[in-house]
Amino acid sequence: MNNSPFTFDPLFPVWTITVMTILLFVFILWKEVRRKQRFLTMRIIAQLLIIISILGLVLRPFIYEEKKSPDSILLTRGYSTSKVDSLLKKYPKLHIITTDNASTYSNSEVLPNLQDLSSIGDGIRFIVGEGLSHDALELISVKSFRFIPGKSPGGVSQLFINKPVRVSQFSSIHGTFNALDNSKLKLVGPSGPEDSISLKKGVSNFSFSIKPRQAGLFIYELTSQVNGNTITEKVPIEVVLEKKLSILILQKFPTAEIRYLKNYLAEKGHKLAVRYQTSKTNFKYEFANCQSYKIERITPELASSIDLLIVDSQVLTELNSSEKAALENAIRSGLGVIIPDIPEKEKTITQFLPLKLKPVALDTVHLQTHNSRQYVLPVQPVLIMVEPALQSITTHHGRILSGYIFAGAGKVAFQLLKETYRIRLEGNVDDYASIWSPLIEKTARAAKQNFKISIDNSFPYFPDESLFINIISSGLKPSVYTDKTFLPVQEDVIIDDSWNGKSWAGAPGWHSFSIKQDTTKINYFVSEKGEWSASRFNNQVKENFLNEASTDQPIDGKTVYTSKEISPFLFFLLFLISSGFLWLAPKI
């Protein structure tokens, strides 16, 4: 800031005004001197004053005022009176402001509009209660407040939905519930109640599991008892269909295990190719849900065209070096490989599956599935030693029965369980699927996408509140649309291909962000105002804590400068007086 007490807001460019003023002054000075009248000095002064008044009108000068902004305390909804009392006792000079939705406090002034925060926000030293929303906080340029949260309202304070929720798959909805009294929380789906839990007073976690039967955008409902009132909150669930995989199975000889696995995958519509050896030179090929193709040997083209390779250790060992190299490169670029049998001499496959094994005597496990059914299954009598790169999928009393290791962008998995087809033969297809499906899904190559959209805000979203989206692109500039409206995005200054955008949540209901270049789309649900009060409180409290000033900052006022416009009336009056004198002077 310069030291000049004035600042101007000229109506025209300054140079034009300057030139015009000088020319005008010179002209009228010349005219006055030429006029053979009395009071020349006085008249010249009057002319000068006229020029000054005109300048005042066109330059519109402001005068700086050094001002110490008043320290204030902002009371938001749900503030604790006792805490405010204590603060005021310690800092009696604090000016009390309340938001329009907060209860009044003695000698408090109501903040008429959140926009006013831009002017008074810098003076706020304390925010008490539920705090300010993200958008309101943005209006405060210098955040020098400390945040004292109020008491959380009862209800679901956090909610997480494990995404994606897929058809016929158990998905969990879990969260935290703040129960003001003993409560019952119930999840109601399209077909009626799905699950319920009794919660004791206090904060407790809950978890529900759902198994949707149909893909689409659905609304489940969470009903709870808070203060004797039944509160129903809408839980948006987007159920998606599975995308089919392209799988290749290579076997030295046919086994029942792979036969049933093949049948299961083919029934589910996955593209499947199976090769097994029937004699030294003869093979049997099976293709399901796809055209037949050559699979005599593993080539880079073949490996890149499939998502998952299930190969037994014998075939893996007998691959020639070029095939091994092709396979390894494919794995590194994302291919998934499952080895359903780890050979006794595991070193033969160490190239692909570098695991530390320990032989053990236990060769059966009592496996319990999601449906609480127990199966006694044979298992390879080896113990896989835990290491950081190893991710387990099926475990039994700490013993890893199936899992995978990362290899570049791809994964190599193993399955120690044997004769799992017995489960299928017993008719428990669900249990059979629960053993193989996660392993296959997590190992298989992930689909490459050009864009990935994510919403930075936490659930729930409310109408007229800002939504921040982040897009990761693969080199292209995304054309983002929110519903059908174009949304401008800007690329991150430092990180390439990371784009950010800001949108405003619309009317309650489902909305989407989509990218024009391809089919990338995310759906999001805007909740009704007033819903999810506990979650909203929780999110807002977090936001306010993130924005509060560090605790070592002193609580005192800051000098602020305000500029005040000099009233144009004064210049006009000056103009009138001067002009009046010039009119009067010849007559005197």
Place this chain on the structure above:
Amino acid sequence: MSTEKARYSLEKLKTRYIFLRLVEIILLAVATALLTKAIANLVIPTSPLMIFLAIIAGAVVLFTRLSHYRLLNLTSDFFASYLNKTYPQLKESADLLTRDDENLTTLQQLQKTQTLNQFNILYPEIRLPNHILQSAGILSVCVIAYFLLSSFKVTNRTSITEKKRNTFTENSAGINDTTTSTIRSLTIVLTPPVYTRLKAFTSPTNNLIFPEGSMVNWRAEFTNEVTSPKIIFSGRDSSSLVNSSRVVSTFQKKINESGFYQVQWSYKSKIYRSDYFKIEVIKDQPPKAGITNLAQFTRLRFADNLTIDVNASLADDYGLDRAHIIATVSKGSGESVKFREEKLFFTNPSRISGKQVNATLTLDLLKLGLEPGDELYFYAEAFDNKTPVPNHHRTETFFIALQDTAAEVTTIDQGLGVDLLPEYFRSQRQIIIDTEKLLKERKLNQVTTKEFNATSNELGYDQKVLRLRYGQFMGEEADSGIGIEAAAGAVEESEHEKDEKDIMKQYGHDHDTENEHNLVDQKKESHDHGGIKDPGEKEDPLKDFIHQHDNSEEATFLFQSVRAKLKAALSLMWDSELQLRLYQPAKSLPYQYQALKLLKEISNDSRIYVHRSGFDPPPLKEDKRLTADLTEIRNMTNRYINPPVQRYPGIRLALTLTEKMIQENSSIVPSESQRIFTLAGQELSLEAIEQPGLYLRSLSLLRTLANQEVKPEDMKKILLEVRKTLWTVIPPVSISPSVRPAAIHMLDQKFLESLKGRNE
């Protein structure tokens, strides 16, 4: 007052009286009529009959009262007597007023004059008897009662109307509306089959519940003349209604299966359909039969009472027609078993009918021809009166066995084993038992020393006999032996033993022979050369090439291990015999026990067990595997497509649509969505045939959605209900793996791809 005037006054009084009485009677009659109508209104539906009854009742009261008061033939005397009774001032002379003076005596005339005066005074005060007030009271009570009773009836009527309105939603359409035609009324008369003995009835609603095989008669009355009216059954079969008049169509069908129906008609080339209605058939249950007083297995002895009462409890939902007992007598055993089946009818009651019957029958086992060892199987069978094919049910089979006391053979099956040795090892056990008995008797001093010694010696002899027999299995000759006895007096002993053996043969087991089972050829005897091999003889090089026998070591059909055991057993028998002969049976016992144990082992060893037969494949030669010349054989390729079978595509679409409409609070069904709801309805109707109770309502709702017949205010409720059903119909399937989306930043991707394997 003159006589004429008095008469006139009396006439006036009479008229007034008649008028008053008539009013009273009419009030009563009206009251009665009203009351009758009100009461009749409650019980009789038709109004003309009701009015007729009311009039009759009123008329009855009217005429009764008229005759009671004799109003039709009222005379002046009646008044005279009334006045006399009521007004003593007239001094019982009122009747004089009606008489002419000419017929009166002077005294009477004088009295008449006085009476006239009195009458003249009284006249204005005369009050005629009547019950008008009471009658008016009764009438007002009856009027109130009438309105009360009628209002009750009115309420009922209203509810029926409402009910009907609920059932026939089409009825609400205007009657005079010629733009559309709806069903004015749908009357359904159900005639259950004759055998159910149920009366025909009119269904109170269009949702039908009736016994199986009922004749259903629909009578649909339309508001306007319609064309091609039909009834569609379970969304599949349609039957045309027969037009019995311009707007009335009827149809009759015998229905045996549950489902649902819908009426369809055309009017001005537009097709209309009614709501779906349920058809629920109550199946004729098969009769229930059970035998209440017997256990399933009864075992009787011949001495027991061989008459058995069988109490059967029989029941059916509509009525039983007949029942009987099927008894099977089985005689004999094994392959010669014979069966004889008899049908027995219950004796009490002799004719089975009714819904619940407790029938009894006495089974006389002797009459049935049961003999000891025979068995009787029986069950009761009941048939109901269903036509044409009756339902029937039978009880469990009950068994009565008559025990055969004469011979009860216990056979111990020894499995599939072939017993090489005859079962005479009991002898050793017998000797042990006898020895123990002897020792016991001696302990109790029951035997003298002489007897004891003699018995001990006999036992020793038994032991010897046993040993010799086993010796035969070893190939030992009767006269050969091990030890002293064999050397001394062999011939004599042999002869003696031969005799003994013969005696034994007579009493002992038949099979105690050398080769009872013909396990070795009989020619063995012809090669009996005798002689013992010289132990010092040099080994004959030709031994392997010649037919050698007579070797006691070889002359047996026992295995080597068995022979060794038998040899040991014989040795122990020797020791046992020695102790017995020395009159020391106590010392012989340990040998006997050991011998018995060995014999037992031999017995087990020599059994041949036939293994379960199964294919024992020859071992694979690994080096030969996959080496055959298969150049001619081509690789086999199978290709198959599993089309993604997603059941209920229409229901799935409708579910998504319903959810969307609920979320958007839609109050109308968009016309493009009607097709989806129709499709879903078609798919749901297949399910509804199986479970009409579960899905019929939703099917109706889907139809209303498809036809855009839902009121905006009901839309959300209906959509929620439809969504619930549709979600339930979709069958759960097992999970399937899926491709995961992986939009990772290019930098991350490059980083991961460039990561070297750990082993490199």
